[in-house]
Amino acid sequence: MHKRLMLITFAAAAVLGICLIIFALPEKQEAGNGNTAAIPNAPVNATAAETTYKSNCVSCHGTDLQGKIGPNLTKIGAKLSKEQIDAKILKGGGVMPSFEGRLSAEEVANLAKWLSDKT
Ligand code: HEC
Structure with a gap:
């Protein structure tokens, strides 16, 4: 009786594991490809950038980018390149927090592109 239960549990775990491998792997690969492609190619999505800005940056950089803390x-955009802004958002520095892991690479790239147009 006990053996059968263990077998069933084992089989269920194996099926689950296979499903995870099948479904998780391609998704990860896509995300990886997306990350590298996001910076040079994707056009700016201003609405998305403003939303990201409003929920993450307003408190320190002000509602109209006017600055605060x-x-x-x-x-x-006249001072820093898109890549430099991207790196700044990811790494933070001084009082500014790092947004690595808090925002997706796509969100950061889009926000950096949007900001680099501010000249
Ligand atoms: C807790 C406050 C805080 C938050 C939140 C914050 N920043 Fe900053 N940010 C700063 C400070 C302070 C500096 C200046 C210090 C430095 O450059 O290391 C700065 C510097 C910067 C710079 C470089 C400015 C320059 O003139 O060199 C950029 C670009 C920037 N932040 C973008 C962002 C974006 C985009 C967000 C939202 C994703 C954000 N920051 C969120 C505090 C913050």
Whole structure:
């Protein structure tokens, strides 16, 4: 009786494991490809960038990018490249927190692109 129960549990775990491998792997690969492609190719989605900005950056950089605890970003595109802004968001620095792991690579890339247009 006990053996049969263990066998069933084992079989269920094996099926679950196979399902996980089948479904999780391609998704991860896609995300990886998306990450590298997101920076140079994707067009700016201003609405999404503003939403990300509002929920993550407003408290320090102000409602109109005018600056508060953090510096004014209204002309940040004239000072920093898209890649530099991207890195700044990911790494943070000083008082600014790192957003790595809190925002997706796509969100960061889109936000960086949107900000780099502010010149
Ligand atoms: C807790 C406050 C805080 C939050 C939240 C914050 N920042 Fe900052 N940010 C700062 C501070 C302070 C600096 C200046 C210090 C530094 O450059 O290391 C800064 C610097 C920057 C710079 C470089 C500015 C320059 O002139 O060199 C950029 C770009 C930037 N932040 C973008 C963002 C974005 C985009 C977000 C939201 C995803 C964000 N920050 C969220 C505080 C914050």
